[in-house]
Amino acid sequence: AAGVIQSPRHLIKEKRETATLKCYPIPRHDTVYWYQQGPGQDPQFLISFYEKMQSDKGSIPDRFSAQQFSDYHSELNMSSLELGDSALYFCASSLDQGALGQYFGPGTRLTVT
Amino acid sequence: EDKVVQSPLSLVVHEGDTVTLNCSYEVTNFRSLLWYKQEKKAPTFLFMLTSSGIEKKSGRLSSILDKKELFSILNITATQTGDSAIYLCAVEGLQGGSEKLVFGKGTKLTVNP
Numbered sequence: 001a002a003g004v005i006q007s008p009r010h011l012i013k014e015k016r017e018t019a020t021l022k023c024y025p026i027p028r029h030d031t032v033y034w035y036q037q038g039p040g041q042d043p044q045f046l047i048s049f050y051e052k053m054q055s056d057k058g059s060i061p062d063r064f065s066a067q068q069f070s071d072y073h074s075e076l077n078m079s080s081l082e083l084g085d086s087a088l089y090f091c092a093s094s095l096d097q098g099a100l101g102q103y104f105g106p107g108t109r110l111t112v113t
Numbered sequence: 114e115d116k117v118v119q120s121p122l123s124l125v126v127h128e129g130d131t132v133t134l135n136c137s138y139e140v141t142n143f144r145s146l147l148w149y150k151q152e153k154k155a156p157t158f159l160f161m162l163t164s165s166g167i168e169k170k171s172g173r174l175s176s177i178l179d180k181k182e183l184f185s186i187l188n189i190t191a192t193q194t195g196d197s198a199i200y201l202c203a204v205e206g207l208q209g210g211s212e213k214l215v216f217g218k219g220t221k222l223t224v225n226p
Contacts, residue, residue, distance in 0.1 A: 035155055037214075045155040058154060088214065101199045102151070104216035 004093050004105030012111045013081050021076040021108045025093030031055065032074040033102060034066060035090040043090055049074055081112045115140045117204050119217035127225050130192050134220045136202030137184040144212070146178055146185050149201040151219070156201050159187070192224045 005024040013019050025032050031050045035043035036059075045058035049068035060066070063081075068074045072093075078085060088109050092102035117138045126132055138146065145163045149156035160169045162178035162185060169176050173192075178185045189196055199219040206213050 042158045043155045101219045101221055103218055
């Protein structure tokens with residue numbers, strides 16, 4: 001069965017650069033969530049989209065922005081990268097705003113040097 | 114292909130019941146298995162298991178790992194309505210020199226009064 005696809009899987013950037021992470025939800029899923037997980041930490045909720053509109057906002061820095069496109073894929077744009085942005089970024093998708101749970105993607109590991 | 118399979122997908126019990134959630138896995142270069150509880154937003158960490166046969170306990174929750182049979186169970190005794198959540202199992206592996214974390218689809222637990 002198709003799962004959540006994230007790209008790239010690994011990304012290395014320098015400080016002050018920008019990065020774009022992509023997430024392709026499970027087909028027919030209408031809700032996408034972004035999480036940031038630092039080493040030894042719980043995933044932190046960043047932002048979510050339902051039917052291409054932002055549905056909830058968590059601890060997403062102002063330097064980050066995200067959107068969901070007409071095909072339901074989502075992109076997380078990160079600018080002015082800082083060393084502390086190095087983390088695993090998970091995308092999850094769900095149907096109907098998570099009534100039946102979220103399906104997590106494999107994550108993108110971002111390293112900022 | 115790495116995978117984590119959780120069962121059951123959904124479970125409805127009454128307060129006071131004991132439940133057992135299952136997680137089986139196949140992952141390259143296993144490092145650890147983690148259990149999370151997800152209520153509304155981000156998953157919160159419950160346990161990390163790395164060694165077979167050693168039970169970890171936290172209050173009414175306990176978990177154990179069997180690395181030979183490639184599975185783990187999460188037990189919750191004397192369930193309460195506050196235990197209602199999605200319980201996620203994730204397995205950490207090492208591939209190509211970098212860590213990867215693979216999530217299962219979760220078990221949705223509903224505890225009725």
